[in-house]
Amino acid sequence: MTAPRRGRRPGAPDTRSAILDAARAGFATSGFAGTSVRSVAAAAGVDAALVHHYFGTKEDLFVAALELRLDPREAMTPVVLAGADQAGEALMRVFVAVWDDPEVSLPLRALVRGMSEPPTQQLMRDGFTQMVLGPVGLALGIDQPERRMAHVGSQLIGLVVIRYLLAVEPLASMPPDLVVATYAPVLQGFLTGPLPS
């Protein structure tokens, strides 16, 4: 379930962290769509080619700026491989594995705790929709992917709040398998069940 950690790359740690700081500030204030590799490079006082060299695409840069301990795009692979009809359970398995792991979920918890601040809200909204909900909805080939994935997101983020943040019992200490078994059908209904219109 754990994606490989990014190793520390050689050289120029100051330049790297200047780029990451600029990227985080840009994504937080202007959003993913309103931020370019070029604008991040300018803010960090480096050439855009250097940003690409260190971090890859704009998406890669965004993931790096979030300072997660797993790449959400890689974490979603088993969900996509499961296919639309099994994605509910696969998604719950990934979700519980990530959030029940104190180390892996640490940066995610920090993000959720900052939910009251507009910059963090922007990062959460973009991170959640751009990195997780959007690509998974598309890859699964479901109809109305944005709407269905927003419903899925509403259940998952609520589970984050109740089980992990507020620690409301009996959900807080429920065995992971029981959490999966309880919520997988709900997610599956959102993904492939009938939707009222």
Place this chain on the structure above:
Amino acid sequence: MTAPRRGRRPGAPDTRSAILDAARAGFATSGFAGTSVRSVAAAAGVDAALVHHYFGTKEDLFVAALELRLDPREAMTPVVLAGADQAGEALMRVFVAVWDDPEVSLPLRALVRGMSEPPTQQLMRDGFTQMVLGPVGLALGIDQPERRMAHVGSQLIGLVVIRYLLAVEPLASMPPDLVVATYAPVLQGFLTGPLPS
């Protein structure tokens, strides 16, 4: 849907607000169970009888300290009257009516925005479970009321985050009736459907 607002009561506004401040501090640091009318009275430098006179029971005092614009216990009346088999839709109707109203939901939004701070977490946890989830689960006479209502709560709080706080589309601008129609079956499943064990 809107419960009557509490009118301003005559006399001693300083004493009233001293009691409310002490109550809020007590509930936030010691929780609902760990706070007594007596301890609030002592912190405010008044007699316990005066607290009862101004605010009623400890539950009433807790509701007053939350400074909501509706009494959650009254707001839940239509849900209880609907009965267990119809409670999913009734609960969604109350939820959307309250949260779609900017004025009524203002203090609730403030509470959710403070979710990162432990005192507010304590108020949210107790307010949610003591005032809403606990009594409704009991009144509906469902089995495993704490577990079922925690599942219900996980979906509702997630909807708060996605629709109202982060405003993720298309959920943020979805018509209220469609939100009710989409989520009522999910809540109903949590309330009266089969639960894995």
